[in-house]
Amino acid sequence: MNMKIKQNISLKRYTTLGIGGPAEYFCCVKTLSELKQAFMFAKQNVLPVTVMGGGSNVLIADAGVQGLVICVAHDTCVISGNRIVVGAGMSLDKLVEMSVKKNLRGLENLSGIPGTIGGAIYGNARAFGGSIGDMVRQVVFFDCNGVKKSFSQDACGFSYGTSVFKQKQGEMPGVIWQVELFLDVGSNMPWEKMNLRQAIIAYRNVRYPPKNKSAGCFFGNAAAGMFSPNFLSKLPRFAKSQKEIGAGYLLEQAGVAGKKIGGAQIMRHQANYFVNAGSATALDVIKLAQFAQKKVFERFGVRLQHEVRLMGFDRDPFAESCPQVSGA
Ligand SMILES: Cc1cc2nc3c(=O)[nH]c(=O)nc-3n(C[C@H](O)[C@H](O)[C@H](O)COP(=O)(O)OP(=O)(O)OC[C@H]3O[C@@H](n4cnc5c(N)ncnc54)[C@H](O)[C@@H]3O)c2cc1C
Structure with missing residues (x-):
């Protein structure tokens, strides 16, 4: 070898x-x-x-x-016209930058999201109303026997924060290896997309300061269907979309912003943003997240689901922290 x-x-x-x-x-x-x-x-x-x-x-x-x-770390990338074939180990943000420079449209909303193309496909990375799954034509996947499988966009089963690769991880372990994307050809004003990209990066740098060690948002948003129409009608517009209620809003209302356990802390300006504020252990983060999940459950009767992937744990430490029922 x-x-x-x-x-x-x-x-x-x-x-x-x-x-x-x-x-x-x-x-x-x-x-x-x-x-x-x-x-x-x-x-x-x-x-x-x-x-x-x-x-x-x-x-x-x-x-x-x-x-x-x-x-x-497979990071080859070929762009021909509006077709991109990229290795799963390529940085997502680098690909966004390259596509914007080539006046291609469709990925610019994902500017500044850390991680690789493979991770983005796995969790259908999204921001500002756009998600990577919208632009995918085909994904090449190798199972752990080294057998190649191709998935069309439909077969990838993209939806909010997920894909078939995430949903069926237990049944089909393997590696997302290469992705084919088709972007839209941009307008004759490519600087518009570049300005949008720069504005998004500037916004993200305030929301997620690059010096902070974090994994982004800890919990996924809650399905709007979990809440009563009366409760939904009273929510401020920024806290909800048609289908979801922002986890950050629920956490903030539950009063957990700023809370710290050991070296793990929930940021004050964004209550779904957990950071390693010093020498946090994984246990610190788990305890803090369990505390936050419990507070939201007590206040709203819904159990937030963690979006961050747990690795090396014998069992999901959030599985039984509070029962799943419909909310406020
Ligand atoms: C500051 C900050 C801001 C963020 N903002 C956003 C945001 O706005 N929107 C958003 O969607 N996410 C956001 N995230 C979360 C994260 O950046 C994305 O989920 C990203 O797409 C993960 O990619 P990764 O390569 O780092 O994956 P990893 O963290 O390495 O892995 C995540 C999961 O994907 C699987 N995986 C990764 N690569 C492969 C592969 N090649 N084949 C099979 N499985 C694979 C892993 O097994 C794991 O289960 C943010 C994170 C941070 C730190």
Whole structure:
């Protein structure tokens, strides 16, 4: 085997939260041959496989992750006309920048979102009314036996914060390897998209200061159907869309903004934004999030679902913190 598989590698530096114990085995794969060697190693040694991209939406257990952690670094990119074929390890924001420079439309709302294309496909990354799934033509996926599967946009099952790759992770473990996107050809005023991109990045830099260690929003928004029409009619416009109520609004109303446990803190200006304010452990973050989830449940009767992916935990620590019922 040409590729180096390392042992006992701290995963902290591979995540934007800067939290987590070691991977039992770890490798970064750039080429298909490396990916297949990694799968072979896992198979021969009967190891579970965990996949990571940019580590911007994960919380890794303090005890680390057993088995082989594969970090996807396949970052080739070919743009011909409005068709893009990109490796799953490419930075999403870099692709947005390239597409805007080429006067292509459709990804600019995703400016400034950290992480890779693979992670974005997995969770259908979204911002300002746009999501990556809208632009996808095809996704190439390899299962853990190295068998290639192609998914059309429909087969990807994109919806709010999810895709078939997330929903069926248990049944079809594997790696999103390459993505084909078709963007719209822009207007004859390409500077408009560049200005929009810069405005979005400036806004995000205030909302999520780059110096902070975080995994973005901890909880997903709550389905509007969980709330009574009377409650919905009283909500301020910014807190709701047709289908969802902002988790940040519910958390703020539940009074958890600014709360700190150990080194983990909920920011005051955005109550769904959890940061590692010092040397937080994964347990600090879990305790803080359980506290916040409980407060929202007590106030509104709904249980927020965590959006951040948990890795290395024996069981989901949020599964039983409060019962799921309809809300206010
Ligand atoms: C400051 C900040 C702001 C953010 N703002 C937003 C936002 O506005 N909108 C938004 O949608 N998200 C946002 N996020 C969350 C995060 O950036 C996105 O979810 C991102 O798309 C995750 O990509 P990643 O490569 O970092 O994935 P990771 O965090 O590495 O992984 C996330 C999940 O995807 C899986 N995965 C990753 N790559 C692959 C692959 N190649 N094949 C199979 N599975 C894979 C992993 O197994 C894991 O379950 C934000 C995060 C931060 C830190």
